[in-house]
Amino acid sequence: MKVGFTYMLTGMEKGQEATAAGAVKKLIIKLSWPVVAEQSMATLTNIIDLMMVGRLGAAAIAAVGLSIQPLLLAQALGAAVSIGTTALVARFTGAREAKKGGETLQQSLLASFLFSVIILSVYYLFAGELMTFLGAEPAVVLLGSSYLRLLIPGLLFMFISFIISAALRGAGDTRTPMKVNLAVNLLNVFANYTLIFGNFGAPALGLDGAAIATSLARFVGALTLLFYVFSPKSMVRLRWKGFFRADLTMIKRILKIGIPATLEQLVMRIAQILFIRVVAGLGTVAYAAHQLALNAESISYMPGFGIAVAATTLVGQNLGANRPEQAEQSTYQSWKLGMMIMGLMALVFLLFPRFLLSLYTDQQEIIKLGAVNLRIIAFAQLQMATQFIFAGALRGAGDTRSVFYSTALSSWLGRLGMAYLFVYFLEWGLAGAWLAMVIDWTIRGSFVFFRFKQGGWKKLKI
Numbered sequence: 001m002k003v004g005f006t007y008m009l010t011g012m013e014k015g016q017e018a019t020a021a022g023a024v025k026k027l028i029i030k031l032s033w034p035v036v037a038e039q040s041m042a043t044l045t046n047i048i049d050l051m052m053v054g055r056l057g058a059a060a061i062a063a064v065g066l067s068i069q070p071l072l073l074a075q076a077l078g079a080a081v082s083i084g085t086t087a088l089v090a091r092f093t094g095a096r097e098a099k100k101g102g103e104t105l106q107q108s109l110l111a112s113f114l115f116s117v118i119i120l121s122v123y124y125l126f127a128g129e130l131m132t133f134l135g136a137e138p139a140v141v142l143l144g145s146s147y148l149r150l151l152i153p154g155l156l157f158m159f160i161s162f163i164i165s166a167a168l169r170g171a172g173d174t175r176t177p178m179k180v181n182l183a184v185n186l187l188n189v190f191a192n193y194t195l196i197f198g199n200f201g202a203p204a205l206g207l208d209g210a211a212i213a214t215s216l217a218r219f220v221g222a223l224t225l226l227f228y229v230f231s232p233k234s235m236v237r238l239r240w241k242g243f244f245r246a247d248l249t250m251i252k253r254i255l256k257i258g259i260p261a262t263l264e265q266l267v268m269r270i271a272q273i274l275f276i277r278v279v280a281g282l283g284t285v286a287y288a289a290h291q292l293a294l295n296a297e298s299i300s301y302m303p304g305f306g307i308a309v310a311a312t313t314l315v316g317q318n319l320g321a322n323r324p325e326q327a328e329q330s331t332y333q334s335w336k337l338g339m340m341i342m343g344l345m346a347l348v349f350l351l352f353p354r355f356l357l358s359l360y361t362d363q364q365e366i367i368k369l370g371a372v373n374l375r376i377i378a379f380a381q382l383q384m385a386t387q388f389i390f391a392g393a394l395r396g397a398g399d400t401r402s403v404f405y406s407t408a409l410s411s412w413l414g415r416l417g418m419a420y421l422f423v424y425f426l427e428w429g430l431a432g433a434w435l436a437m438v439i440d441w442t443i444r445g446s447f448v449f450f451r452f453k454q455g456g457w458k459k460l461k462i
Contacts, residue, residue, distance in 0.1 A: 024326075024333045028310045032334075034178035035169070036306035040299075045185040050295050052196050053210055054361045058288040059137075060207050061361075062280075063144035065291035066134045069276055070148070071155065073269040074119045078159050081112045082166040084258030087398050087462060089170030089236060090313050094320020098171075102237045105167040105229065107250045109160065109238075116159045120152045134273065135280035147211045154215025157222035164225040169309050170316060171235040176228060184221035191216055257398050257462055264404035271411035278419050279433050286430050288361075289369035293434075296356040296370070297377055300345035304385050307338045308392030315396030315457075324458040331393040331452065338385040346381035349374040373434045380438040386445035390452045398462035399451075406447035415440035 053060050085108040092101040123130070127145040136144055161184075165177035191213030198204025205212065229238045279290050311334040318327035349356075353374035357367045391403045418439050422432025451457075 024314075024330050025337065027314065028307065028330065028334050028337060031172065031174055031310035031313055032303075032306040034174040034306075035309045036302050038174075038178040038181045038306075040302050045188055048189050049192055049210060049214075050292065051360055052192055053207065054292070056196075056206055058284050058363070058366070059139045060143060061288045061291055062136065062140045062284050063131075063147055063207060064210075065287060065294075066131060066136050066140065066276065066280070067144045067148045067151070069134060069269070069273050070123055070130050071151065073266070073273070074116070074123065074155065075162075075265070078112060078115065078162055081108045081115070081254060081258055082162050083261040083395055083400060084108070084254035084256070085163055086166045086170040086312055087257050087316050087396055088254060089167045090316025090396060091320035091398075091462060093171045093235075094317035098235070098237075101167065101171060101235075102239070103247065103250060104254065105164065105236050106238055106243060107247050108163045108167065108254055110244070110246055111251050111254065112159050112163050113156075116156050120155055124149055124152050135277045137284060140284065143207050147207050150208055150211035151214060154218035157215075157218040160222040161218065161225055164222075164229055167229075167236045168234070169313060172313055172317070173235045174309065174313075176234075177225070180221055180224050180228070183224070184217045187220060188213055188217035253462065257395075257400055260400035260404040261395065264400065264407040267404075267408045268411045271416045275416050275419050275433070275436075278416075278423050279430065282423070282430055282433075285363075285365055286369060288363075289357075289366045290373065290430060290433070292357055292360045292366060293370040293373035293377075295360070296353075296374060297349070300342055300349070300381055300384070301388075303341040303345075304338055304388035307334045307341075308388040310334055311389050311392040312396035315393045319397055319458070319460075327393075327397070327458070328455075331389065334393070335386065335389045338389045339382055342381040342385040346378040349378035349381070369430055372431050376431060376434040376438060380441040383438075383441040383445035386449050387441060390445075390448040393452060394448060394457055397457035398460045399457040402451040402457075403448060406444050406451070409447065410440045410443035414443045 050061070050064065053064055085104055088104045089101045092098070092104065127148040128141060130148070131141040131144040161177075161180075165181075168174070168176050192210050194200050194202045195205050195209030195213050196207075197209075203209075228234055229236060230240070231237075280287050311331050314330040314334075315327040318324065318330065353371035354367055356374065357370040361367065387406075391406070394400070394403050415436050418436035419433045422428045422436055423430075426432060428435070
């Protein structure tokens with residue numbers, strides 16, 4: 001659904017509060033369900049991909065897991081642009097300034113292209129060194145460095161898709177990114193099946209085939225989204241005239257919001273990389289269990305992320321229209337919905353962890369370790385819902401500094417600091433590392449909740 005209007009409630013009297021709350025819930029669902037569907041398909045794709053890779057052995061699973069870490073760091077830098085894009089486009093949409101929304105997207109694409117070329121060139125040249133730094137064993141270094149290098153061309157196109165999707169969501173169009181990304185994920189699964197195992201006459205390329213398939217799918221997705229935003233149908237429209245002309249004032253506005261978001265992602269990713277070194281030091285089997293449990297756990301991110309996108313859009317648009325109370329109401333309604341859904345996911349992880357992990361592998365040692373992980377992380381689901389939604393709301397208001405502070409504190413003291421204590425000093429093994437993750441989410445969720453409650457975000461000018 002392409003939503004061509006701004007999400008605001010007007011004319012609310014006291015007697016209309018219940019009706020207004022119901023209307024807000026409908027808007028949240030209308031905005032979030034395409035994102036949830038998109039994330040569900042992406043997660044399902046990742047699950048299927050890892051099932052295929054899992055048949056190649058523990059070394060292949062570990063290679064994929066370790067290779068992802070530097071890529072997440074690259075995505076952190078892309079957050080400087082994408083988060084700023086969403087916040088500004090939402091504000092311009094709320095203020096009914098569609099042309100400025102298109103200009104925001106244009107400048108975002110130019111800035112992200114420059115960032116991504118520099119970062120990805122470094123990754124390509126030092127892929128092997130990155131794998132070694134992460135603590136990979138020799139066989140994993142060989143597999144992981146090749147896999148990483150083949151992913152890099154597709155990452156450039158992934159950044160383009162991220163930026164365009166961020167702009168469309170800020171304008172309230174969550175359906176178009178959903179449709180494109182659903183098609184991309186289906187293509188990725190088909191190409192994986194073809195190139196990993198050598199089906200339909202293709203060569204059997206193993207893990208390299210998985211990387212090639214992913215890069216191909218990302219290229220198709222970026223091209224499709226670019227064609228769309230240049231068409232008259234798009235709510236955030238690009239034009240060829242002056243497309244390559246940089247507007248430093250607009251880029252500064254984007255980065256003013258985005259740089260704290262980048263710092264947030266950077267400190268979190270660096271802490272996670274060091275955290276991964278702690279886990280990798282427990283051995284290849286333990287790391288494989290860690291990676292599979294993370295992949296299984298990712299199904300709980302889908303509703304949280306989708307509702308957070310709705311909160312970001314609603315807050316940004318309502319603030320753009322000078323309606324801060326509606327922005328606040330929409331966030332609390334989003335939180336209630338997110339807590340309910342992710343609470344149900346906690347029950348799934350508590351009751352059915354071995355079943356989820358058996359979808360990936362039949363190695364009982366990996367399943368046993370991973371099942372403990374899922375039961376532990378079940379106790380972090382409500383905190384995760386709180387963090388996703390209130391952080392999304394603060395980003396929609398442009399208050400990315402607060403989210404940065406919460407992440408810096410929790411990822412270094414909570415996740416990394418506690419992981420060192422639990423794994424090395426108390427010798428609790430992989431379970432200790434996952435307990436540290438619960439502490440991380442608890443600190444992070446509490447911080448953004450109290451920051452939102454203070455209300456200073458209502459007065460921010462971006």
